[in-house]
Amino acid sequence: xxxxxxxxxxxxxxxxxxxxxxxxxxxxxxxxxxxxxxxxxxxxxxxxxxxxxxxxxxxxxxxxxxxxxxxxxxxxxxxxxxxxxxxxxxxxxxxxxxxxxxxxxxxxxxxxxxxxxxxxxxxxxxxxxxxxxxxxxxxxxxxxxxxxxxxxxxxxxxxxxxxxxxxxxxxxxxxxxxxxxxxxxxxxxxxxxxxxxxxxxxxxxxxxxxxxxxxxxxxxxxxxxxxxxxxxxxxxxxxxxxxxxxxxxxxxxxxxxxxxxxxxxxxxxxxxxxxxxxxxxxxxxxxxxxxxxxxxxxxxxxxxxxxxxxxxxxxxxxxxxxxxxxxxxxxxxxxxxxxxxxxxxxxxxxxxxxxxxxxxxxxxxxxxxxxxxxxxxxxxxxxxxxxxxxxxxxxxxxxxxxxxxxxxxxxxxxxxxxxxxxxxxxxxxxxxxxxxxxxxxxxxxxxxxxxxxxxxxxxxxxxxxxxxxxxxxxxxxxxxxxxxxxxxxxxxxxxxxxxxxxxxxxxxxxxxxxxxxxxxxxxxxxxxxxxxxxxxxxxxxxxxxxxxxxxxxxxxxxxxxxxxxxxxxxxxxxxxxxxxxxxxxxxxxxxxxxxxxxxxxxxxxxxxxxxxxxxxxxxxxxxxxxxxxxxxxxxxxxxxxxxxxxxxxxxxxxxxxxxxxxxxxxxxxxxxxxxxxxxxxxxxxxxxxxxxxxxxxxxxxxxxxxxxxxxxxxxxxxxxxxxxxxxxxxxxxxxxxxxxxxxxxxxxxxxxxxxxxxxxxxxxxxxxxxxxxxxxxxxxxxxxxxxxxxxxxxxxxxxxxxxxxxxxxxxxxxxxxxxxxxxxxxxxxxxxxxxxxxxxxxxxxxxxxxxxxxxxxxxxxxxxxxxxxxxxxxxxxxxxxxxxxxxxxxx
Amino acid sequence: xxxxxxxxxxxxxxxxxxxxxxxxxxxxxxxxxxxxxxxxxxxxxxxxxxxxxxxxxxxxxxxxxxxxxxxxxxxxxxxxxxxxxxxxxxxxxxxxxxxxxxxxxx
Numbered sequence: 001x002x003x004x005x006x007x008x009x010x011x012x013x014x015x016x017x018x019x020x021x022x023x024x025x026x027x028x029x030x031x032x033x034x035x036x037x038x039x040x041x042x043x044x045x046x047x048x049x050x051x052x053x054x055x056x057x058x059x060x061x062x063x064x065x066x067x068x069x070x071x072x073x074x075x076x077x078x079x080x081x082x083x084x085x086x087x088x089x090x091x092x093x094x095x096x097x098x099x100x101x102x103x104x105x106x107x108x109x110x111x112x113x114x115x116x117x118x119x120x121x122x123x124x125x126x127x128x129x130x131x132x133x134x135x136x137x138x139x140x141x142x143x144x145x146x147x148x149x150x151x152x153x154x155x156x157x158x159x160x161x162x163x164x165x166x167x168x169x170x171x172x173x174x175x176x177x178x179x180x181x182x183x184x185x186x187x188x189x190x191x192x193x194x195x196x197x198x199x200x201x202x203x204x205x206x207x208x209x210x211x212x213x214x215x216x217x218x219x220x221x222x223x224x225x226x227x228x229x230x231x232x233x234x235x236x237x238x239x240x241x242x243x244x245x246x247x248x249x250x251x252x253x254x255x256x257x258x259x260x261x262x263x264x265x266x267x268x269x270x271x272x273x274x275x276x277x278x279x280x281x282x283x284x285x286x287x288x289x290x291x292x293x294x295x296x297x298x299x300x301x302x303x304x305x306x307x308x309x310x311x312x313x314x315x316x317x318x319x320x321x322x323x324x325x326x327x328x329x330x331x332x333x334x335x336x337x338x339x340x341x342x343x344x345x346x347x348x349x350x351x352x353x354x355x356x357x358x359x360x361x362x363x364x365x366x367x368x369x370x371x372x373x374x375x376x377x378x379x380x381x382x383x384x385x386x387x388x389x390x391x392x393x394x395x396x397x398x399x400x401x402x403x404x405x406x407x408x409x410x411x412x413x414x415x416x417x418x419x420x421x422x423x424x425x426x427x428x429x430x431x432x433x434x435x436x437x438x439x440x441x442x443x444x445x446x447x448x449x450x451x452x453x454x455x456x457x458x459x460x461x462x463x464x465x466x467x468x469x470x471x472x473x474x475x476x477x478x479x480x481x482x483x484x485x486x487x488x489x490x491x492x493x494x495x496x497x498x499x500x501x502x503x504x505x506x507x508x509x510x511x512x513x514x515x516x517x518x519x520x521x522x523x524x525x526x527x528x529x530x531x532x533x534x535x536x537x538x539x540x541x542x543x544x545x546x547x548x549x550x551x552x553x554x555x556x557x558x559x560x561x562x563x564x565x566x567x568x569x570x571x572x573x574x575x576x577x578x579x580x581x582x583x584x585x586x587x588x589x590x591x592x593x594x595x596x597x598x599x600x601x602x603x604x605x606x607x608x609x610x611x612x613x614x615x616x617x618x619x620x621x622x623x624x625x626x627x628x629x630x631x632x633x634x635x636x637x638x639x640x641x642x643x644x645x646x647x648x649x650x651x652x653x654x655x656x657x658x659x660x661x662x663x664x665x666x667x668x669x670x671x672x673x674x675x676x677x678x679x680x681x682x683x684x685x686x687x688x689x690x691x692x693x694x695x696x697x698x699x700x701x702x703x704x705x706x707x708x709x710x711x712x713x714x715x716x717x718x719x720x721x722x723x724x725x726x727x728x729x730x731x732x733x734x735x736x737x738x739x740x741x742x743x744x745x746x747x748x749x750x751x752x753x754x755x756x757x758x759x760x761x762x763x764x765x766x767x768x769x770x771x772x773x774x775x776x777x778x779x780x781x782x783x784x785x786x787x788x789x790x791x792x793x794x795x796x797x798x799x800x801x802x803x804x805x806x807x808x809x810x811x812x813x814x815x816x817x818x819x820x821x822x823x824x825x826x827x828x829x830x831x832x833x834x835x836x837x838x839x840x841x842x843x844x845x846x847x848x849x850x851x852x853x854x855x856x857x858x859x860x861x862x863x864x865x866x867x868x869x870x871x872x873x874x875x876x877x878x879x880x881x882x883x884x885x886x887x888x889x890x891x
Numbered sequence: 892x893x894x895x896x897x898x899x900x901x902x903x904x905x906x907x908x909x910x911x912x913x914x915x916x917x918x919x920x921x922x923x924x925x926x927x928x929x930x931x932x933x934x935x936x937x938x939x940x941x942x943x944x945x946x947x948x949x950x951x952x953x954x955x956x957x958x959x960x961x962x963x964x965x966x967x968x969x970x971x972x973x974x975x976x977x978x979x980x981x982x983x984x985x986x987x988x989x990x991x992x993x994x995x996x997x
Contacts, residue, residue, distance in 0.1 A: 032934070059934055
């Protein structure tokens with residue numbers, strides 16, 4: 001029996017060899033032998049051989065058929081092959097990149113975290129920028145809405161509110177406006193829906209809905225006859241109040257609710273996102289029903305309009321001048337020479353210079369952090385590129401084009417930044433919650449801030465841009481890899497040295513950026529401490545404040561108001577731990593009324609508008625204000641006694657020399673008053689501004705008209721001096737409700753909190769800036785540490801050599817540290833220069849600190865240098881502990 | 892690969908692989924098909940079917956030991972994968988469903 005291969009026939013074998021792959025040939029030969037063995041014993045060797053040749057022919061035929069079929073499967077449509085290749089290359093690059101990142105979890109984690117911090121911080125602040133700066137007024141074409149205000153002249157500042165006469169004059173004569181409206185804020189007490197509740201209202205004139213361009217989502221707006229005195233009592237609810245107080249009752253329209261014990265018919269509900277035109281957090285809208293009293297001079301009416309379609313800003317400006325001239329003619333004696341009308345865009349008014357600067361600066365700060373984060377990641381990628389030089393060299397040697405190598409690096413960095421961006425969104429969500437929790441009250445649109453579609457788009461764009469930026473740096477570096485890396489043990493010293501230079505530059509940039517950020521944070525911090533140290537003119541410590549809005553239906557005159565307050569004060573003073581209690585028409589540092597004052601004597605008559613504060617006799621003592629001259633109020637200054645007034649130093653400066661003030665006669669709220677004392681200035685509303693001229697008068701002696709206005713617009717306040725207010729709040733509340741069970745409490749808080757609230761925006765800025773500054777510093781420290789470690793790693797051999805030749809440990813540490821520190825110090829110098837330019841942007845936000853404060857600049861420089869020194873000292877010490885023998889053997 | 896559409900020949904080859912268990916070589920498959928299905932199939936056609944099934948993940952293959960019958964060469968053996976087994980079962984289910992009496996088909 002022959003088992004020699006020759007038996008299946010030369011022809012068959014030759015055929016198969018010609019057409020089959022090696023594996024297929026082996027398989028076919030084995031099976032053909034078996035076939036031959038099966039047939040030959042039965043039908044003879046020749047028949048078996050023929051069968052084998054025939055099978056071999058079919059094997060070849062089928063192999064050919066299959067090959068053609070598979071070619072067809074692979075390229076079914078002869079499309080543009082280049083594009084298909086690029087797309088499949090891209091997919092492969094991403095898959096490869098993902099594998100590579102998974103293989104080095106340490107690198108990936110550090111890079112991801114750094115990027116996520118940078119992108120997250122930017123996304124969080126951008127969402128604030130988007131809402132607060134770009135879309136603060138939730139009205140269509142909000143940039144066509146302008147607000148008319150009043151400039152007091154002579155450094156008295158501007159008020160974005162008008163008196164009744166002025167507001168009505170504009171409403172009747174403002175030709176530049178398509179629609180014009182007047183609003184005033186008001187407080188109501190809601191009863192009949194559980195506990196009495198304080199409700200914030202906006203009283204609106206007709207034309208209001210045309211100005212804002214928003215109409216109720218449910219029901220209707222106000223009809224013209226509803227804005228007339230004696231018209232039906234109607235209200236429109238905001239969406240928020242409708243949900244909070246009425247559980248979003250769909251049948252609310254037409255329902256009657258009790259506000260200030262008067263039944264009001266609900267005629268509509270505003271859409272979500274509407275919070276009132278001037279104030280935010282409005283609950284209800286009600287008709288204004290303005291009846292102009294020419295004697296009323298308080299500038300408490302918000303007057304604004306929607307510009308007619310073709311009116312430009314310049315035209316509005318000339319209209320303002322024109323109307324001013326006509327107003328002066330129509331009302332002689334009301335306007336002094338320095339005073340004038342002003343206008344401002346609603347959006348600009350809502351945002352304000354301070355807020356705008358603050359938010360843009362924060363945006364700049366987080367942008368800087370992102371740059372630092374990018375520098376760190378680039379540095380990491382460069383280090384990685386070095387570690388992979390051999391791989392890249394092999395790929396290049398095997399024919400990978402430059403585009404392929406670049407694509408590979410780009411895919412990896414894009415994967416990193418996209419994943420970093422996704423993680424960053426999580427950080428942004430958390431950060432945003434923190435920002436919203438810390439944010440001061442009254443920032444328009446802040447409640448609307450969230451991760452909206454534009455914000456997500458921003459995060460994606462930032463991630464992609466960062467990925468491309470970082471990737472380009474990495475790709476350039478990868479392309480410089482040469483085939484020298486293939487040599488066994490090839491260190492490619494020149495190339496690595498070049499990369500150290502690149503990383504040195506990155507460190508330099510990081511240090512510079514950190515200096516800029518920290519100088520900003522330092523200046524704001526110093527400014528904040530100065531603001532906190534401002535002499536308020538009173539002592540907030542140990543004082544507790546309780547505010548109530550007194551509805552004018554019950555408290556529309558002085559007698560009822562003072563009776564209520566004195567009865568509450570009596571109960572408060574009787575409480576254990578309370579040493580004194582006083583009341584006032586409004587708290588210090590909170591907006592209060594201004595009234596027209598006429599100084600009758602001495603000298604010629606002078607007229608101006610000043611701040612007016614009606615207080616209980618002991619209120620000024622309880623506050624701890626200090627008298628400069630004369631006396632304060634006492635219990636003898638009652639309703640029946642001759643009207644008296646105390647004025648502040650600013651008032652004296654405005655109208656008198658100091659000696660003349662005492663005994664002067666003034667007329668402010670009706671009765672003529674004699675000035676009996678001069679008070680040291682008390683800071684008002686804004687700690688940054690000097691006190692405005694102010695008149696204090698006993699609450700019991702205030703004119704009925706003034707009391708009505710004050711109660712209508714402002715919250716009356718009790719100041720309670722108490723050892724420890726904890727646990728007493730319920731007793732305070734009871735003291736009010738014993739006197740008037742329907743009277744809700746607006747707010748209770750320590751007076752220190754009132755003082756802090758006035759600098760809440762500063763505190764917010766300081767916190768964010770200090771947080772971002774610290775973040776920048778940590779990132780820079782990580783960067784310095786990474787680069788110095790890397791340099792040490794590369795020079796282990798050299799360090800070992802130096803140690804073997806007798807270099808001292810200190811010398812080695814110094815050598816390593818000094819190389820890193822040179823770059824840091826250059827960066828610090830550049831940063832100081834940049835900060836001196838950039839800090840001028842902060843000037844408007846600073847108080848009592850110059851933008852170029854040398855102590856802060858020097859402090860920041862030292863701080864960064866010290867942090868960098870520590871960061872580079874760690875790897876340097878490790879280098880000095882290297883065993884020379886191990887180092888010399890190191891590759 | 893969801894619900895691979897087995898051709899008739901492909902199905903016969905896979906059934907043969909299943910029946911021969913781990914002894915399935917192309918020659919054994921050819922002999923079995925001849926014997927049971929009275930079907931003359933060339934080795935080339937069987938190879939093509941097996942290769943295609945292998946690309947689809949229906950069969951797996953390995954080289955056996957070198958044997959005298961194969962002239963001292965190692966023959967390639969085939970076995971069904973889970974997917975292959977599922978494919979022939981599905982094919983059987985379809986046939987049986989189609990063969991049910993007319994009133995049962997609704």
